[in-house]
Amino acid sequence: MNNLDIEKREPILTVDNLTVDFNTDKGRVRAIDGISFEVMPGETLAIVGESGCGKSVSSLSIMGLLPSPPGKIVDGSIKFNKRELIGLSEKEYRKVRGNEISMIFQEPMTALNPVLKISTQMIDVIRLHNRIGKSEAKRRAIDMLETVGIPSPEMRINEYPHQLSGGMRQRVMIAMALSCGPDLLLADEPTTALDVTIQAQVMTEMVRLQKKLGMAVILVTHDLGVVAESCQRVAVMYCGQIIEQASVQDIFASPKHPYTQGLLKSIPVVREKKIPRLATIEGMVPDLRDMPSGCRFADRCQFAEARCRASSPQLSGAGTHQVACFNPLGEMQ
Amino acid sequence: MSDILLEVKRLKKHFVVGKNFLKRNRAICKAVDDVSFTIKKGKTLGLVGESGCGKSTLGRSVLRLHDITSGEVKFNGVDLFDLSPKELKNLRKEIQIIFQDPFASLSPRMTIHDILREPLDVNKIGTVAEREAKIAEVMEIVGLRPQALNRYPHEFSGGQRQRVGIARALVLDPKFIVADEPVSALDVSVQAQVLNMIAELQESKGISFLFIAHDLAVVQHICDDVGVMYLGRLVEKASAETLYKNPKHPYTKALLSAIPVPDPNDKSIRIQLQGDVPSQINPPSGCTFRTRCPEATERCKEEAPMTHSTGIDGDEHLVACHLYR
Amino acid sequence: MSEVISEPFIELEKPQKRESLWSKALKKFSRNKTGMVSFVVVMLFLLIAVLVWSGAIAQNWDALLADGQMGPTETYWFGTTINGQDIFQRAIYSTKTAFEVGLMVAIFATVIGALVGAVIGYFSGTILDEFILWIMNSIDCIPYILMVAAIAIALDGNPYSMHIAMMLAFWTGTARVVRGEVLKLKNMEFVEAAHALGVPVYRIIFKHLLPNTTHIILVDMSILFITAIKSEVILSFLGLGIKDSISWGIMISEASGEVTAGHFCNFFAASGMLFVLVLAFNMFSDSLQDALDPRKV
Numbered sequence: 001m002n003n004l005d006i007e008k009r010e011p012i013l014t015v016d017n018l019t020v021d022f023n024t025d026k027g028r029v030r031a032i033d034g035i036s037f038e039v040m041p042g043e044t045l046a047i048v049g050e051s052g053c054g055k056s057v058s059s060l061s062i063m064g065l066l067p068s069p070p071g072k073i074v075d076g077s078i079k080f081n082k083r084e085l086i087g088l089s090e091k092e093y094r095k096v097r098g099n100e101i102s103m104i105f106q107e108p109m110t111a112l113n114p115v116l117k118i119s120t121q122m123i124d125v126i127r128l129h130n131r132i133g134k135s136e137a138k139r140r141a142i143d144m145l146e147t148v149g150i151p152s153p154e155m156r157i158n159e160y161p162h163q164l165s166g167g168m169r170q171r172v173m174i175a176m177a178l179s180c181g182p183d184l185l186l187a188d189e190p191t192t193a194l195d196v197t198i199q200a201q202v203m204t205e206m207v208r209l210q211k212k213l214g215m216a217v218i219l220v221t222h223d224l225g226v227v228a229e230s231c232q233r234v235a236v237m238y239c240g241q242i243i244e245q246a247s248v249q250d251i252f253a254s255p256k257h258p259y260t261q262g263l264l265k266s267i268p269v270v271r272e273k274k275i276p277r278l279a280t281i282e283g284m285v286p287d288l289r290d291m292p293s294g295c296r297f298a299d300r301c302q303f304a305e306a307r308c309r310a311s312s313p314q315l316s317g318a319g320t321h322q323v324a325c326f327n328p329l330g331e332m333q
Numbered sequence: 334m335s336d337i338l339l340e341v342k343r344l345k346k347h348f349v350v351g352k353n354f355l356k357r358n359r360a361i362c363k364a365v366d367d368v369s370f371t372i373k374k375g376k377t378l379g380l381v382g383e384s385g386c387g388k389s390t391l392g393r394s395v396l397r398l399h400d401i402t403s404g405e406v407k408f409n410g411v412d413l414f415d416l417s418p419k420e421l422k423n424l425r426k427e428i429q430i431i432f433q434d435p436f437a438s439l440s441p442r443m444t445i446h447d448i449l450r451e452p453l454d455v456n457k458i459g460t461v462a463e464r465e466a467k468i469a470e471v472m473e474i475v476g477l478r479p480q481a482l483n484r485y486p487h488e489f490s491g492g493q494r495q496r497v498g499i500a501r502a503l504v505l506d507p508k509f510i511v512a513d514e515p516v517s518a519l520d521v522s523v524q525a526q527v528l529n530m531i532a533e534l535q536e537s538k539g540i541s542f543l544f545i546a547h548d549l550a551v552v553q554h555i556c557d558d559v560g561v562m563y564l565g566r567l568v569e570k571a572s573a574e575t576l577y578k579n580p581k582h583p584y585t586k587a588l589l590s591a592i593p594v595p596d597p598n599d600k601s602i603r604i605q606l607q608g609d610v611p612s613q614i615n616p617p618s619g620c621t622f623r624t625r626c627p628e629a630t631e632r633c634k635e636e637a638p639m640t641h642s643t644g645i646d647g648d649e650h651l652v653a654c655h656l657y658r
Numbered sequence: 659m660s661e662v663i664s665e666p667f668i669e670l671e672k673p674q675k676r677e678s679l680w681s682k683a684l685k686k687f688s689r690n691k692t693g694m695v696s697f698v699v700v701m702l703f704l705l706i707a708v709l710v711w712s713g714a715i716a717q718n719w720d721a722l723l724a725d726g727q728m729g730p731t732e733t734y735w736f737g738t739t740i741n742g743q744d745i746f747q748r749a750i751y752s753t754k755t756a757f758e759v760g761l762m763v764a765i766f767a768t769v770i771g772a773l774v775g776a777v778i779g780y781f782s783g784t785i786l787d788e789f790i791l792w793i794m795n796s797i798d799c800i801p802y803i804l805m806v807a808a809i810a811i812a813l814d815g816n817p818y819s820m821h822i823a824m825m826l827a828f829w830t831g832t833a834r835v836v837r838g839e840v841l842k843l844k845n846m847e848f849v850e851a852a853h854a855l856g857v858p859v860y861r862i863i864f865k866h867l868l869p870n871t872t873h874i875i876l877v878d879m880s881i882l883f884i885t886a887i888k889s890e891v892i893l894s895f896l897g898l899g900i901k902d903s904i905s906w907g908i909m910i911s912e913a914s915g916e917v918t919a920g921h922f923c924n925f926f927a928a929s930g931m932l933f934v935l936v937l938a939f940n941m942f943s944d945s946l947q948d949a950l951d952p953r954k955v
Contacts, residue, residue: 195383225593266525
């Protein structure tokens with residue numbers, strides 16, 4: 001008998017055609033232009049891009065933390081566990097935040113309240129979503145601190161943020177984010193502000209925790225090295241659009257979009273022999289207010305043709321590797 | 334030797350922390366603690382370390398942007414800290430600095446033209462026409478169009494502002510530039526452009542650099558020699574090639590291993606350092622790295638390691654570790 | 659990807675107009691409705707003051723025109739005082755007095771305060787700084803009403819003794835605020851860059867530090883304007899105000915006697931105009947602060 005045990009896994013998060021505008025004093029700017037992606041339970045998806053590409057706006061939109069005004073979601077849907085998030089009232093969103101979806105930010109120094117002890121901040125979060133007493137909440141908090149690798153957690157929990165180092169603070173933030181056992185964690189550049197040795201520690205911890213808790217993670221970053229070590233799938237953003245989506249192996253081994261390839265080539269790595277010049281991508285990112293019609297990367301692309309400037313390519317492709325390009329690398333006619 | 338451009342000898346910069354009224358037992362922060370190195374003409378030394386290692390303080394000391402506690406900084410044989418204010422101002426033309434933060438390093442209320450013109454005016458270089466020509470020249474070197482001159486810094490992106498910072502450093506035709514993490518705040522693709530520009534400056538103008546960074550990968554591309562700092566001390570220094578191929582100090586090895594590799598199939602074992610960087614005010618006794626060193630011994634607690642020179646003549650490899658005698 | 663060394667500036671399709679921080683602030687301000695309305699009101703008052711000063715209107719504020727006290731009539735819109743003087747003209751003339759006090763004190767105190775604040779901010783921690791701070795603290799300790807009285811006596815007969823006293827009392831506030839901002843600015847990298855380039859100290863203070871405090875100075879100046887006008891009211895009430903002229907303060911002081919007898923015109927005219935000007939100016943300076951905030955640029 002054919003025992004096809006097809007495990008029908010449903011994505012835990014489905015973003016479909018999300019479009020976000022910002023009202024600036026120079027008029028309306030489209031920060032994100034119709035992006036779509038999915039995250040499976042237990043999986044880590046990296047959203048990669050440089051400044052201004054819209055990756056942070058994406059994660060804030062999912063959390064319902066988009067500053068509005070001036071930001072506004074104008075189109076699209078965000079479905080979490082089959083439930084539509086756009087349009088939820090602030091009250092309903094608060095039940096979701098911290099409980100089912102959690103977020104950690106880049107600057108551990110400003111994300112924690114400097115005048116409150118760690119214990120106060122963590123207990124507040126836990127009791128917000130669970131009807132338990134203070135001592136029980138404190139016990140859970142100490143457990144969480146231990147899980148994230150903070151030594152002597154029962155002592156450190158009574159300290160203030162400034163008494164901890166940057167790496168520790170980031171771990172406290174992770175502990176707070178995970179204290180209610182969320183199904184999805186949004187990590188917005190969690191290690192960018194940390195030293196490279198501390199970054200290594202924190203990322204290892206996050207990967208371990210994710211496996212242990214079976215949590216899905218969206219890692220927003222510009223550091224492709226970190227992506228290679230901790231993610232399964234990658235979405236590359238440029239000027240508010242996702243221009244390539246693939247498994248982490250495929251993205252690094254055979255990138256299809258010229259931007260992705262250019263990005264990979266310009267990362268400085270420790271090499272056997274010193275090379276005279278780094279490969280660069282010509283030109284600069286176009287201003288969001290003055291977006292060219294057609295492919296947004298065309299002006300900087302050495303493979304651009306007439307049709308690239310005429311119309312904008314959509315994400316397409318068979319299987320799990322999709323690219324928005326008329327002339328994908330490796331498939332050139 | 335006449336081809337030594339910069340010589341730093343036993344430089345110490347200590348800060349007194351806290352206002353103890355009785356002036357007793359005041360805590361001392363040893364930001365830079367007995368550092369020595371030389372840079373030859375036309376060569377670049379990279380200085381790498383994590384936060385709190387003192388590399389930025391060292392960079393500013395070398396320019397005499399603040400006083401030092403003890404030690405010597407000699408530029409072309411002249412002791413910087415022995416000069417009168419007038420002589421110092423004269424010498425300043427030859428040593429310049431590029432900063433890390435493209436947003437804080439340019440005055441928000443001055444146009445690009447004024448920012449570039451000021452050093453020429455203040456040092457009374459050439460005629461007005463010559464000054465304008467110089468400004469045009471540096472704008473071209475850094476790849477900015479002349480139209481940018483009338484604009485204000487807030488109208489530019491981080492990468493473009495950094496180019497302005499480099500143009501400002503070039504306008505006086507310096508022989509030596511201290512680059513304090515010039516690409517750390519930039520996107521990867523912009524970083525590559527700026528690094529290439531610096532490499533070009535090294536070749537075409539023969540400018541020497543003291544390149545301060547926290548990323549060993551970045552430094553390999555443009556440095557001839559590399560030094561690694563930890564808590565105010567230079568723990569290892571060698572030519573770039575030697576350091577990357579044959580790192581000796583455990584901290585250097587850990588730093589190299591901590592760099593995330595953009596290759597998902599790379600499964601090399603990472604050296605995990607335990608704990609955090611200790612405070613500069615109360616550093617551990619003996620070797621300051623011993624609290625995190627995977628190879629620490631009893632000796633490391635009692636005795637601070639001396640810097641030993643290994644390596645063949647001409648290719649000096651300095652290490653400060655008891656494992657190497 | 660080709661290896662390119664220097665990247666040319668990518669020209670945008672439309673030529674962009676260059677934009678200083680001032681024009682940006684102006685644009686932002688013009689979009690703020692409360693700001694614009696209050697600005698118009700303030701300008702109206704200024705117009706009145708200029709007209710008075712040039713001799714066009716309200717010149718008969720002191721003349722005895724009527725027989726005695728009257729309520730508002732057709733000829734005398736705000737009625738008359740007990741001496742038969744036209745309250746409306748008096749109120750209008752007082753606008754000039756108010757602006758005179760406000761502008762003189764605001765400008766002088768701000769200029770002195772900014773200069774001193776910038777210099778001691780740059781040299782903070784030195785003896786100069788400590789000394790000037792000590793002077794400032796000493797000035798602040800003296801209740802300024804006593805200072806005004808003392809100066810009025812010292813400059814016996816000088817019609818501007820009150821103005822001078824206010825200037826001497828108010829510059830310390832600006833100096834402190836500017837000093838605070840300079841303390842923050844002088845550690846920024848563009849100041850370090852100026853040092854590295856050999857820029858002399860006076861130039862650092864005047865070309866690098868002070869221009870970056872103008873947003874604070876402007877707001878401080880507008881606050882001082884109002885403070886001066888309000889202070890004048892109190893001083894006139896105490897009899898220490900201006901002599902041989904009319905101001906809202908003097909009118910209110912006169913009114914205090916009349917109000918018990920049921921004559922409110924003097925009081926309402928003066929305090930009404932004062933209230934409107936102060937309110938409009940406060941709203942204006944709030945909007946100004948928002949528009950000038952460099953963080954929101």
